Amino acid sequence: MDSKIKEKSGTLYITATPIGNLEDITLRALRILKEVDVIAAEDTRHTRKLLSHFEITTPLISYYREKEQQRSVQLVERLLAGESIALVSDAGTPGISDPGAVLVSLAQKEGVTIVPIPGPSALATALSVSGITDSSFLFVGFAPSKKSQRKTLLTSLTDQPHPIIFYESPRRIQGLLNDILQVMGDRKASWARELTKIHEDLQYGTIAELLALASSKNNRGEFVLIVQPGKLVRAEGDNVEELLIWYRDNTSLTLKDVSRKIASDLGLSRSAVYQEALIIYKKK
Numbered sequence: 221m222d223s224k225i226k227e228k229s230g231t232l233y234i235t236a237t238p239i240g241n242l243e244d245i246t247l248r249a250l251r252i253l254k255e256v257d258v259i260a261a262e263d264t265r266h267t268r269k270l271l272s273h274f275e276i277t278t279p280l281i282s283y284y285r286e287k288e289q290q291r292s293v294q295l296v297e298r299l300l301a302g303e304s305i306a307l308v309s310d311a312g313t314p315g316i317s318d319p320g321a322v323l324v325s326l327a328q329k330e331g332v333t334i335v336p337i338p339g340p341s342a343l344a345t346a347l348s349v350s351g352i353t354d355s356s357f358l359f360v361g362f363a364p365s366k367k368s369q370r371k372t373l374l375t376s377l378t379d380q381p382h383p384i385i386f387y388e389s390p391r392r393i394q395g396l397l398n399d400i401l402q403v404m405g406d407r408k409a410s411w412a413r414e415l416t417k418i419h420e421d422l423q424y425g426t427i428a429e430l431l432a433l434a435s436s437k438n439n440r441g442e443f444v445l446i447v448q449p450g451k452l453v454r455a456e457g458d459n460v461e462e463l464l465i466w467y468r469d470n471t472s473l474t475l476k477d478v479s480r481k482i483a484s485d486l487g488l489s490r491s492a493v494y495q496e497a498l499i500i501y502k503k504k
Contacts, residue, residue, distance in 0.1 A: 230257070230304040232295075232327050234320065236313040236339030240416035242273055244340050250274055252337055257303040260295055262319055266310045283307065285319050292323040299332045306337075313341045317361040317387050343385060346412035346444035349422055350383075357383045357446075363396055370396065374403040375473075375481050384447045390439035397431040400447060403477055408448040414441035460486070460493060464500040475501050 233252050238244040253259060253276050260283035261267035267280060283291050295305055307314050307323060314320035327334055343359060358377070363386055364370045377384055388396050393411075400407075406428045413421040419440070423430060427447070455470075457463035460482060467478040479497045483490035 229330075229332050230299045230302050231333045231335055232299055232323070233304070233306040233335050233337050234314050234324065235306045235308050235337040236341065237267075237270060237308050237311060238416065239311040239340045239342050239345065240414065240420075242270065244416060245270075245274070246337070246339050249337050249339055250276070252306050253278060253308075255304070256306045258298070258305050260291070260305055260307045260323070262309045262314075267308055278306075283319055283323070288319050288322045292326045295323055296326050296330055296332065299327060300330060311340070311342070313339065316341060316343060340416070342387070342412070342415055342442070342444050345415050346385070346410075346446060349412065350410050350446050351424070352383050352446065352448065354383055354449075357385055359385045362387045362389075365392065367395065367399065371399050371403055371477060372480060374399055375477050376484060378404055378450070378481065381449050383449065386443075386445040386447070388443045388445055390441060390443070393439055393443050393445070394431065394434050396445070397427055397434060401427045401431060403473060404447070405450055405471075407450050410446050412444045412446075413439070415444070417441070460488070460496055461500060464493075464497050468501055 233256060235249050235252055236246075237249065253271065253274075256278060258279050258281055259267065259271075260281050262282075262284055264280045264282050271278065271280075281291075281295075283295070299305060307320055309315075309318035309320065312318070315324060324334060347357070358380055360373070360377070363373055386396065400409075404427070406426050408425070409427050409430055410422070410424045411430060413423075421441075423433060425433075430445075455463055456466050463482050464478065467473055467482070471478070473481070475497050476494065479494040480490055482488070483493045
């Protein structure tokens with residue numbers, strides 16, 4: 221990019237905002253939100269409440285998932301014209317299971333200066349109270365809403381040696397926990413819900429215990445679910461038939477899940493493995 225154009229362009233600030241308690245916002249974030257020309261918000265109604273609380277009058281423009289690509293082009297044009305823009309999500313750090321990555325990527329390509337304004341993150345907050353000593357983890361974000369796709373994902377994660385972290389809505393938490401129990405088994409887990417809010421809820425136990433708890437209460441607020449690794453047991457078998465027999469006799473995975481896993485591990489046709497599985501499972 222021409223150096224003169226870059227000098228003229230504004231700055232994009234990726235600005236973290238509170239996930240609940242408004243006192244968690246940083247002094248730097250407040251200054252940036254006051255100084256920029258415009259604030260791009262996932263939900264302007266939600267962000268307006270935050271700005272009103274701190275008496276900030278900076279103009280707002282919507283930046284939500286359905287219009288992310290189109291709005292990113294418009295915002296980069298404004299940045300290249302010299303405006304400064306702060307990007308915020310409804311809560312936490314933009315771009316982490318929230319809109320933001322498209323704008324950042326496009327701004328990068330155009331040589332726009334990008335500055336992160338760190339702050340609250342539900343992911344980091346939940347990890348800090350999980351008690352997990354493993355320094356590595358796998359962040360999945362929101363699992364697919366369709367049960368078949370969700371179980372496919374969980375099957376691929378069964379042998380993951382590190383804690384797995386999900387975001388989930390109160391409406392779908394029971395479905396996710398139930399599928400984890402079926403596919404991965406009853407592992408140790410924890411959840412963090414309504415973080416930093418009045419009804420903050422931290423629960424520790426097994427997947428079965430959390431499922432029972434989720435089934436017995438009126439769940440509100442998004443969940444951060446942390447699933448610990450299971451005991452790593454290697455399937456025994458030199459061919460598909462022997463592997464099918466091993467999974468049938470040593471795991472609680474369904475016939476479909478076993479077929480999916482073996483096909484994925486060996487690079488085979490899932491339908492072919494499934495047909496053989498039908499025969500093997502009938503012999504029991």
